[in-house]
Amino acid sequence: MTTPPLFPVRAPSSITRRSFIAGTASFAAAVLLSTRSFGQVTARPKFSAYPFTLGVASGDPLPDGVVLWTRLAPQPLAVGGGMSPDSVEVSWQIADDEAMTRIVHSGTAVANASWAHSVHVEVEGLRPDRWYWYRFKAGTEISPVGRTRTAPAAGVPAERLRFAFASCQHYETGLYTAYDHLAREDIDLVVHLGDYIYEGAAIPDRVRRHNSGEIIHLDDYRARYALYKSDPSLQKAHAIAPWIVTWDDHEVVNNYTGDISGKPSTTADFLLRRAAGYQAYFEHMPLRRSAQPHGPDALLYRNLSYGQLVQFHVLDTRQYRTDQPQGDGNKPPSPVLMDPKGTALGDKQRDWLFTGLERSPATWNILAQQIMMARADKTRGPEVTYSMDQWPGYEYERRRVLRHLHDKKIKNPVVITGDIHTNWANELIADFDQLDSQSVATEFVGTSISSGGDGSATTKNIDLLYSENPFVKYFNAERGYVRCEVTPKTWRSDYRTVPYISRPGAPLQTHRSFIVESGRPLLLPA
Numbered sequence: 001m002t003t004p005p006l007f008p009v010r011a012p013s014s015i016t017r018r019s020f021i022a023g024t025a026s027f028a029a030a031v032l033l034s035t036r037s038f039g040q041v042t043a044r045p046k047f048s049a050y051p052f053t054l055g056v057a058s059g060d061p062l063p064d065g066v067v068l069w070t071r072l073a074p075q076p077l078a079v080g081g082g083m084s085p086d087s088v089e090v091s092w093q094i095a096d097d098e099a100m101t102r103i104v105h106s107g108t109a110v111a112n113a114s115w116a117h118s119v120h121v122e123v124e125g126l127r128p129d130r131w132y133w134y135r136f137k138a139g140t141e142i143s144p145v146g147r148t149r150t151a152p153a154a155g156v157p158a159e160r161l162r163f164a165f166a167s168c169q170h171y172e173t174g175l176y177t178a179y180d181h182l183a184r185e186d187i188d189l190v191v192h193l194g195d196y197i198y199e200g201a202a203i204p205d206r207v208r209r210h211n212s213g214e215i216i217h218l219d220d221y222r223a224r225y226a227l228y229k230s231d232p233s234l235q236k237a238h239a240i241a242p243w244i245v246t247w248d249d250h251e252v253v254n255n256y257t258g259d260i261s262g263k264p265s266t267t268a269d270f271l272l273r274r275a276a277g278y279q280a281y282f283e284h285m286p287l288r289r290s291a292q293p294h295g296p297d298a299l300l301y302r303n304l305s306y307g308q309l310v311q312f313h314v315l316d317t318r319q320y321r322t323d324q325p326q327g328d329g330n331k332p333p334s335p336v337l338m339d340p341k342g343t344a345l346g347d348k349q350r351d352w353l354f355t356g357l358e359r360s361p362a363t364w365n366i367l368a369q370q371i372m373m374a375r376a377d378k379t380r381g382p383e384v385t386y387s388m389d390q391w392p393g394y395e396y397e398r399r400r401v402l403r404h405l406h407d408k409k410i411k412n413p414v415v416i417t418g419d420i421h422t423n424w425a426n427e428l429i430a431d432f433d434q435l436d437s438q439s440v441a442t443e444f445v446g447t448s449i450s451s452g453g454d455g456s457a458t459t460k461n462i463d464l465l466y467s468e469n470p471f472v473k474y475f476n477a478e479r480g481y482v483r484c485e486v487t488p489k490t491w492r493s494d495y496r497t498v499p500y501i502s503r504p505g506a507p508l509q510t511h512r513s514f515i516v517e518s519g520r521p522l523l524l525p526a
């Protein structure tokens, strides 16, 4: 569409009032971001430039609602985003047509200055399993239109879910060409598995350049998100469908675990940094208020359902994790890896996951998480090396998870993974010391959007990789994302890759596809 029609001319205060008066069938509550004081709230802000520079987004779809997100930032890289210290009233509309002529709900929210003038609207009262379009207005400025979709009603035997999952989008190492392609996919939602930003200092002679030194404080994290979210390809990908997001390490700092990173070296100082990272993440993601951080704590793990077809178990394998065992390459079951106190999930999240899996009515149970669960030996030589930052570093708990999937006969567990900037398709076998043991789940590891720069379709000694790890059915080191189509009978994963990202215009191809049949956790060639 071209110029969007103007909002009805009405003072924002009267919009608020009307919304509350209308509170019957057609009214959807705009749940404000925070119950804390907004300070001064301006209803008629003046901006130094267009304020919707970071685009719009939606997320965490339910059968009757979705989160709508934007942030006001006329000068995105400036401290404060170029906004005055006042909070700002923002109105929103959601329609069932792209031209925004049939508005089904509208309301106002506050872009709270203490939350970087971000807006999180939890729209309710929508109808299940359909497309909607939305936009925001602040002062006289109107945002781009985004498209979103509600989930099918709980218990409905939905016929199909199409989604894509992505991760690891280092800004400096390449262009977001993969997101240009993803934005053209016919998909209902996007899952992002972390490393949405990278915390490192600008490094010269790369494809693009970070805006600052290493980020430590809240304003640094905010500016880094603003840099990343200024990318038009990323904005397009957010505008086509709701996203379900979780974080990995680089949203705070490389390979941190729990309250440990080694930088800053004291726990108290690190927790300040973690709080800054978590706050900026929330400010820039379409998350519900339930995920709003309180200091260094934020509840990010959660369930989302797609009718009876799919349940997403979205995990946080960073916040509650014990430190990586010392010394890469420990061969399980060395005592350090079999320490029952070692955990990637933490006791509470693991209990929640186990209970959620047992109670799930879904045909497919998706563990949307960060680190590779298959225990692959990556040396391709006589010695054996497992990455201690991945699930094999938490071998005791890894075995508990796989045993739970097996013993409780969890229906069709599928693990989707990010983190390692390479594509893998793995069968998760019951016992990785018995390579002929039965498979209890499948794992699709998606490569990076851009981290690692131009990739390659294969790697040296690829035959050794496959022969030493027969449960690994596919490896690829190009950039891209994974597109999935889920039906009651089958799961299909398409590894969508681009051959380069150091210059624009790379074409997309489906490099490999796999099918999983319901009831048989095996990777079949498509």
Ligand code: FE
Pocket (backbone or CB within 6 Å): 168, 169, 195, 250, 419, 420, 421, 448, 451
């Ligand atoms: Fe990464």
Ligand code: CA
Pocket (backbone or CB within 6 Å): 195, 248, 249, 250, 419, 420
């Ligand atoms: Ca990572």
